[in-house]
Amino acid sequence: MSSTSNPLLEAKGITKYFGTITALENVNLKVHAGECLGVVGDNGAGKSTLMKVLSGLYKPSAGSLFFQGKEEILESPRDSQNLGLEMVYQDLALAGNLPIGENIFLGREPTKNLGFLKLLDFNKIKELTNAHLDKLKINVKSADQKVEELSGGQRQAVAIARSTAFNAKVVIMDEPTAALAIKEVGKVLDLINSLKKTGVGVIVISHRMDDIFTVCDRVMALFQGTNFAEASLSNTSRDEVIGWIMGKK
Amino acid sequence: MEDKDKKIESLHLKLIPYFEKYGILLLLVLMILVMHILQPDVFLSWRNVTNVFKQISWQSMLALGVFMVIVTAGIDLSVGSIMMLSLMILAVVAKAGAPWFIVVITPLIAGFLCGLFNGLGITLLRMPHPFIMTLGTLYIFRGAGNLISGGTPISGFTDEVRYLGHGRIDLQWLGLEKSQYLPVSLVLIAIVYIIFWIFLNKSKTGKWIYAIGGNPNAARASGINVNKILIIVYSLCGFLSGIGALILAGRTDSGYPNAGLQSELDAIAACIIGGASFFGGRGTVLGVFAGVMIMGILRNGLNLMDVSSFWQQVLIGSIIVLAVYIDVLRRDIGTRK
Numbered sequence: 333m334s335s336t337s338n339p340l341l342e343a344k345g346i347t348k349y350f351g352t353i354t355a356l357e358n359v360n361l362k363v364h365a366g367e368c369l370g371v372v373g374d375n376g377a378g379k380s381t382l383m384k385v386l387s388g389l390y391k392p393s394a395g396s397l398f399f400q401g402k403e404e405i406l407e408s409p410r411d412s413q414n415l416g417l418e419m420v421y422q423d424l425a426l427a428g429n430l431p432i433g434e435n436i437f438l439g440r441e442p443t444k445n446l447g448f449l450k451l452l453d454f455n456k457i458k459e460l461t462n463a464h465l466d467k468l469k470i471n472v473k474s475a476d477q478k479v480e481e482l483s484g485g486q487r488q489a490v491a492i493a494r495s496t497a498f499n500a501k502v503v504i505m506d507e508p509t510a511a512l513a514i515k516e517v518g519k520v521l522d523l524i525n526s527l528k529k530t531g532v533g534v535i536v537i538s539h540r541m542d543d544i545f546t547v548c549d550r551v552m553a554l555f556q557g558t559n560f561a562e563a564s565l566s567n568t569s570r571d572e573v574i575g576w577i578m579g580k581k
Numbered sequence: 582m583e584d585k586d587k588k589i590e591s592l593h594l595k596l597i598p599y600f601e602k603y604g605i606l607l608l609l610v611l612m613i614l615v616m617h618i619l620q621p622d623v624f625l626s627w628r629n630v631t632n633v634f635k636q637i638s639w640q641s642m643l644a645l646g647v648f649m650v651i652v653t654a655g656i657d658l659s660v661g662s663i664m665m666l667s668l669m670i671l672a673v674v675a676k677a678g679a680p681w682f683i684v685v686i687t688p689l690i691a692g693f694l695c696g697l698f699n700g701l702g703i704t705l706l707r708m709p710h711p712f713i714m715t716l717g718t719l720y721i722f723r724g725a726g727n728l729i730s731g732g733t734p735i736s737g738f739t740d741e742v743r744y745l746g747h748g749r750i751d752l753q754w755l756g757l758e759k760s761q762y763l764p765v766s767l768v769l770i771a772i773v774y775i776i777f778w779i780f781l782n783k784s785k786t787g788k789w790i791y792a793i794g795g796n797p798n799a800a801r802a803s804g805i806n807v808n809k810i811l812i813i814v815y816s817l818c819g820f821l822s823g824i825g826a827l828i829l830a831g832r833t834d835s836g837y838p839n840a841g842l843q844s845e846l847d848a849i850a851a852c853i854i855g856g857a858s859f860f861g862g863r864g865t866v867l868g869v870f871a872g873v874m875i876m877g878i879l880r881n882g883l884n885l886m887d888v889s890s891f892w893q894q895v896l897i898g899s900i901i902v903l904a905v906y907i908d909v910l911r912r913d914i915g916t917r918k
Contacts, residue, residue: 389802410804425802427795429862430788438792439803441785451783 338401340365340533341386341417341502346395348381355381356557358395363502363533368524370548370565371537374577378557379537380422383504386535387419388412400501410439416501420491420508428480432472433461435479436494464497468523485516492523502533509543521546541570555579604907605856605871612875616882623885627761635832637877638746638766639664641870642825643841643848644855645777646696646818648869651852652781652794653814654861655711659699660822660848661841662722667691667826669726671742672735672836681741688826695722696819700812711815719845727838736835745769746831766828773824778866790814794861850897851876854904875900 339362348356356378363369373379384390386397388406397404399415406412409419419425426435434441437457444453461475470489472482479487488508495503508524509517524547527534538544544551545565552562553576561576575581616624623629643660650657667688675684695718702714740747748765781787789810792800801807829840855872857864876897883893 387802408804409802413804419802421798421802423798425796425799427792427799427862429795430792434788434792435799438799439789439805441788443785449779449783450785451779452785452788 337364339363339398340400342398343382343386344396344398346382346385346392346397348378348385348390349393354557356385356392359554359557359559361386361535361552363535365501365533366528366531367550368528368534368536368548370544370551371535371554372539372544372551372573372577373554373560374579376556377554377577379554380506381557382554383419383506383535383537386412386504387417389419413440413498416499418495418498418500418503420488420495420503420505422506422510426479426487426491426494429478431476431478432465432482432490433457433475435490436461436464436497438494440498460497464493468493468496468526470523483513483516484511485513485519488512488516488520489523492520492527496527496532500532502535503527504535504537506537507539508536509538509540517543541573544573545570553577603867605854605868605875605904608904609871609874609878612878612882616878616885620882620885624882629881629885631762631764631767633874633877633881634767634770635764636881637873638764638770638832639825639828639841640844640847640851640877641770641873642773642821642828643844644851644869644873645774645866646821647845647848648852648855648857648864648866649777649781649790649814650711650818651849651857651859652790652861652864653811654794654797654859655703655811655814656715656849656859657696657699657815657818658712658715658845659695659718659722660818660825661844662719662726663692663695663819663822664826664829664841664844665838666695666722666726667823668830668836668840669730669735671826671830672738673729675738675742676735681739684738684742685745685827688830689820689823692823692826693816693820696816696822697812699819700815703815704808704811730836730838732838734835734837738830738834742827743831743834746828747834748831766831769824769828773821774866774870781866786810786813791862794863796862847876850901853901856904856908858908 342362344360346356346359359378359382361369361382371379371382381390385392388409388411397406399417404415427438430438434457437460442453442456442460443450458475465472465475470493472486479490482490492508508520512520521543524534524536536543536548548565550562550564551568551573553560553573555576560579561581643664647657647660670691671684671688674687699715699718702708703711706714708714744765746766749762750765750768751762753759781790789800789805792803792805793807793810797807830836851872852864852869853859853872854875855864855868855870857868879896879900880893883896
């Protein structure tokens, strides 16, 4: 909310090379609790690379990440998850062959001990899934439904539910509405607004000005791998932001 | 009227998952019935049933290993060669006069190491597809097996070494006749399949194996170490091939150069018939068992009826195509497009 308080997540001077290609150069970013930052940019501007650096999937060639004021080095997505930094990928990163509940808890499944064996606790997965989906007001037939049987909007909702199931502090969403039917977009944006209310910092990467101007508090534009412009939503307009995407100020 | 239609439709939808899970068992039961009608005196006799189980004993180990690999959307073409190499190492160690408990454990270790080699090759050398790595080791392992044995059979193992493949559990205390025994290999199949059923369905690692097959990117993004899981899967597949070698040593009392030749294709066929998907993430341990049984019963039944082995090949091939086509139809109904 207030930009005077310490940021929850801050990236300073992030640079990333792939061989001879410079994907990101000296990029800075910060997001506060309960705030939504919109990240815009043309294809190839470096948005997805930046998000993958923040989620620990890529290691930056230079630069540092600070989480709640403390410098952190992310070796893998597991590290960022442990901090409470969650990512909703554009390709959703769900396993279609597994049920909703097992997707939400994938990699962090609750277990119970049976003698010396550590077995998955399917009842607990189901219980926690139902409670969590209820909290986010996400409607599905059953937590046992396979993800491949769901609509695009339901899948997006499951992906967001997945990202918030473990006390997430920052949720990063890559094109959260890109693959959705129009009536499903509103539901996902509502979901983002309710996340903000619970004090989660949200970063939304989107091409859609409607998304940015509905849920974001601040917007920053990347152009050719660098910080190009940044403003709070009240101080800018759609036309100006579209201009930034094209590289015009 | 409409309500009734709706009810019937929803009943069909409810039945789909059961059909997906147990449909292959129906096919198995049907085959057993047909064989029983065609050969009423012989087919379901104690001797013939135990024969079928003895015949499928080592194949069932290879099929289970290959199944786990297929669930990850991979393939292992080298299981027959792993089994042959493990068998040859067992034979050489046995001939060198090692005590039986050493002889028994060598094929298991050898198989495990071969699988580990596959897994490390696929992940560390970043082979474009497991097909290539395991095609390579298909030749490498068989060649190595011939190198250490000189390409000739080595025969004659002690009873302890042969126990798993050849042993009998006497059931006379149940009032049965001496010929009505239980093959030890059947008990072994049951134990191994139950352990792997628990592993794949109830453990985290097992769940992750399915997740990797469903969407490796999802698994990676969930913090799962995909390469580590793949190495475990290929190592276990090799280990199971090693168990296959130990069973085969018991059954044939010999290590021979052609052991397990083309058995990797039988193993893959059993998985496919049993409902595993080549695209990964789909299939059950029960299905693989049914697949192995269907192939075993088909061979056995056709032998009983004196049908040429050429017809067996034609029939097994047809069943593979038919089983997958049924799967295609099922998926048309079952999932959203």
